[in-house]
Amino acid sequence: MSRIKTFNLPDLGEGLTEGEILAWLVKVGDVIELNQPIVEVETAKAAVEIPAKWAGQVQSIFQPEGATVEVGAPIIAIDTDPGAGPIEESTTGAPASDLPTPSAASLAAVEIAPEEGMVEPGLIGGAAPGGRTAVLVGYGPRTTAAKRRPRKGSVPAQATAAPAAPAPAPAAPVPAAPAVNGNGRAGGPVLAKPPVRKLAKDLGVDLAVLTGSGPLGSITREDVQRAASGSPAAAEPLTVAAPATVAASFGADREQRIPIKGVRKLTAENMSRSAFTAPHVTEFLTVDVTRAMKALDRLRERREWRDVRVSPLLLVAKAVLLAVKRHPMVNSTWAGDEIVVKEYVNLGIAAATERGLIVPNIKDAGRLSLRELADAMTDLVQTAKAGKTSPADMSGGTLTITNVGVFGVDTGTPILPPGESAILAFGAVREQPWVHKGKVKARLVTTLGLSFDHRIIDGELGSKFLRDIGDFLADPEAALLAWT
Amino acid sequence: MAKGDPGAAARSRRAAPRSKRAAAAGEPELVQLLTPEGERIESALGPDGTEYRVDFTDEEYRGLYRDLVLVRKLDAEATALQRQGELGLWASLLGQEAAQVGSGRALRPQDMAFPTYREHGVLYCRGIDPIMPLGLFRGVDQGGWDPNEFKFNMYTIVIGAQTLHATGYAMGVAMDGKTGGDDGEAVIAYFGDGATSQGDVNESFVWASVFNAPLVFFCQNNQYAISEPLERQTRVPLYRRAGGFGFPGVRVDGNDVLASYAVTRHALDNARHGQGPSLIEAYTYRMGAHTTSDDPTRYRIASEVEAWQAKDPIARMKAFLTKQQIADESFFAEVDEQARTESVHLRERVLAMPNPEPVTMFDHVYPNGSSELDEQRAQFSKYMESFEGSAH
Numbered sequence: 090m091s092r093i094k095t096f097n098l099p100d101l102g103e104g105l106t107e108g109e110i111l112a113w114l115v116k117v118g119d120v121i122e123l124n125q126p127i128v129e130v131e132t133a134k135a136a137v138e139i140p141a142k143w144a145g146q147v148q149s150i151f152q153p154e155g156a157t158v159e160v161g162a163p164i165i166a167i168d169t170d171p172g173a174g175p176i177e178e179s180t181t182g183a184p185a186s187d188l189p190t191p192s193a194a195s196l197a198a199v200e201i202a203p204e205e206g207m208v209e210p211g212l213i214g215g216a217a218p219g220g221r222t223a224v225l226v227g228y229g230p231r232t233t234a235a236k237r238r239p240r241k242g243s244v245p246a247q248a249t250a251a252p253a254a255p256a257p258a259p260a261a262p263v264p265a266a267p268a269v270n271g272n273g274r275a276g277g278p279v280l281a282k283p284p285v286r287k288l289a290k291d292l293g294v295d296l297a298v299l300t301g302s303g304p305l306g307s308i309t310r311e312d313v314q315r316a317a318s319g320s321p322a323a324a325e326p327l328t329v330a331a332p333a334t335v336a337a338s339f340g341a342d343r344e345q346r347i348p349i350k351g352v353r354k355l356t357a358e359n360m361s362r363s364a365f366t367a368p369h370v371t372e373f374l375t376v377d378v379t380r381a382m383k384a385l386d387r388l389r390e391r392r393e394w395r396d397v398r399v400s401p402l403l404l405v406a407k408a409v410l411l412a413v414k415r416h417p418m419v420n421s422t423w424a425g426d427e428i429v430v431k432e433y434v435n436l437g438i439a440a441a442t443e444r445g446l447i448v449p450n451i452k453d454a455g456r457l458s459l460r461e462l463a464d465a466m467t468d469l470v471q472t473a474k475a476g477k478t479s480p481a482d483m484s485g486g487t488l489t490i491t492n493v494g495v496f497g498v499d500t501g502t503p504i505l506p507p508g509e510s511a512i513l514a515f516g517a518v519r520e521q522p523w524v525h526k527g528k529v530k531a532r533l534v535t536t537l538g539l540s541f542d543h544r545i546i547d548g549e550l551g552s553k554f555l556r557d558i559g560d561f562l563a564d565p566e567a568a569l570l571a572w573t
Numbered sequence: 574m575a576k577g578d579p580g581a582a583a584r585s586r587r588a589a590p591r592s593k594r595a596a597a598a599g600e601p602e603l604v605q606l607l608t609p610e611g612e613r614i615e616s617a618l619g620p621d622g623t624e625y626r627v628d629f630t631d632e633e634y635r636g637l638y639r640d641l642v643l644v645r646k647l648d649a650e651a652t653a654l655q656r657q658g659e660l661g662l663w664a665s666l667l668g669q670e671a672a673q674v675g676s677g678r679a680l681r682p683q684d685m686a687f688p689t690y691r692e693h694g695v696l697y698c699r700g701i702d703p704i705m706p707l708g709l710f711r712g713v714d715q716g717g718w719d720p721n722e723f724k725f726n727m728y729t730i731v732i733g734a735q736t737l738h739a740t741g742y743a744m745g746v747a748m749d750g751k752t753g754g755d756d757g758e759a760v761i762a763y764f765g766d767g768a769t770s771q772g773d774v775n776e777s778f779v780w781a782s783v784f785n786a787p788l789v790f791f792c793q794n795n796q797y798a799i800s801e802p803l804e805r806q807t808r809v810p811l812y813r814r815a816g817g818f819g820f821p822g823v824r825v826d827g828n829d830v831l832a833s834y835a836v837t838r839h840a841l842d843n844a845r846h847g848q849g850p851s852l853i854e855a856y857t858y859r860m861g862a863h864t865t866s867d868d869p870t871r872y873r874i875a876s877e878v879e880a881w882q883a884k885d886p887i888a889r890m891k892a893f894l895t896k897q898q899i900a901d902e903s904f905f906a907e908v909d910e911q912a913r914t915e916s917v918h919l920r921e922r923v924l925a926m927p928n929p930e931p932v933t934m935f936d937h938v939y940p941n942g943s944s945e946l947d948e949q950r951a952q953f954s955k956y957m958e959s960f961e962g963s964a965h
Contacts, residue, residue, distance in 0.1 A: 096657075097658070099656070099657060099658025099659075100661075101655075101656065101865070102865065102866035103661065103662055103866050123917075124650075124653045134867070135862065135865075135866065135867060135868030135871075136868060136870070137656060137865075137868070138656070139656045139657070140653040140656055142657040
């Protein structure tokens, strides 16, 4: 066993996923005893001192004070036999002592390498606005790769995702926040008596999307029954479980009970929290994108872009990033007693995956060239589809795009990821009759839906932001010339 | 470890001069035999006039001190192991050692104890390997010890539930005719101040009282039900509640191992002689967190913790042993070294605990098995075998 031992942040309180380093009580080079307090860590539950697991000499400290660290990430390396002389290159792969980063040996011993960006506040498993750790109840979803052994004779994940394999059905779960239909309630909990809630649960009706006809807008038994018998499409949330499981497992009662867990549960928690915390406003803009689609075609023809995946979403992302530069306030977080405006844009892209909806983000996307942005988006999608998106990829998002258009719908009223103030839904691009130069012509048209947090963004700002995105998409070349 | 018998001492009523004290100043009803400064009080009166005293040999005094130190050290080691990710959770007994060692040593071999999840000190006194509860909190077994062998029930996580189990058990003891003499059996139920607000505990009081069960209710009042302070649990001192149910109650200084021993011994002897239940309120303080998932600084002020620090059960025992020249520095050093060695040994054994085979979860559900469970076990084994590298 190696004499350098790396200590990973443990789960300090029954189901926590992260902790914040409050203070280091030792420094590199210190000789420490077993159980000597080495670091103060604050979790959602308590601030605690962690005692040293081994006696020895502190070799490296991987996380600075103030960092939010995922459970399981290395925080300190201890040389358990400092008297044995200098550490050989071969064991550590780096000069002994005072290493700013983990040694190769210590990294080899751990699952997750620490990386920058891991510490940023954000949506999934990240810190909540205001620097407090998000409240966690029970066991959060393990977004790191599970160490489970593969099943005998099982097909690797990539193979099932490959186009050659006949997929049981197209896209599995839908990305994008489920649209809340107009129930006239801007926020606050759903009012319904317990028996009505029970009925809704039994009938599979989501109370949050119903309009109550009872006193104080409460939802009545009749409302639920109407929703259950009436148009299910309206009441049904956009997201459903993977089709493979839907088809197979109806019981004798012709009903299926799907346990709420994992990504589904997390999505539900995030969406409920956001929907009833941030006052959402949604605006729509329909844009003629014929010129933009032609510009994309010309881009694809360029030699240096030949191998690059160029999609309309790329242009939308560019439009959002440029519009943010003109209206930085939209890229902000409501932190309770202050508004945190960010210069960097960690651009979230909602993605439908086998596991459900995930929203990885492209770090500091505002600094990327169009080509870099295209590569980053391709990368992000491939990582997500392979189920390899890490918690760091998903934390720290500042503004999100949800591409519901790929499912053939015109637009939606997306719900903000917690901690973000704006989210854009990009609908399908279709040929539609459109007045162009005084005549009705068949043009490529799309509808954008922008939801924003009215605590931060008023109608004027939201409208200008959306308008700018629309202007860019209507004529990207002119907008580029005018804005940059 | 043999201990002095306060019952016998009280019966002999030696004519030695003694300073009788009902209680310490400011807390008129607290039975105390050793002050926080380490001053020995010869005897103390309970609220019903019972005179409490202990008569230990020097060896026995040193034994109690050793118990206190070992129990605290092993507990601290478990807390450290949790912080290092080796245990899922730990409920520390820090500050409550005297109440647990005093009452635990007062038990006779035939007596049965029903603990909460914090009775590590009583468990130690019952002769159970301190590794046992660590398997539970590491998640590799369900507890591990045989309650019948050690006369110590499994840890009960549900607040107050064990008082009902203890009452039923004690009623059974009475029905079996095992009370009525010095060799009679007594039962002790441990719980905390928070549990006194539970229906279970109050129901236990009623049943134990009307059936004259040979049961001692031992309440460690550590002042907090997690974050809820005592004044949100009761308007009267807890021990006085016993009167309303029809049995005696007494408050003892729970940081005084001698008084805790004397009061528990007396109550157990009453029970074993067929005189029914009684309630002991061991007045103490939880110096640490409720569990490792709790942060007491969010609901307790530092000065309160400091005030209780001055009443530390081990410090007062050490001061007493030193003043009376019952023990010297070499003894204290030897005990510390033993504690250190045992805690290191405990740590090593915890780290070496094997993870259970998943299929063993079916093993102890029914004493004689069940065909349905056998089927589930077979299905589960097959499922586990479907993984690559399966040893099955």
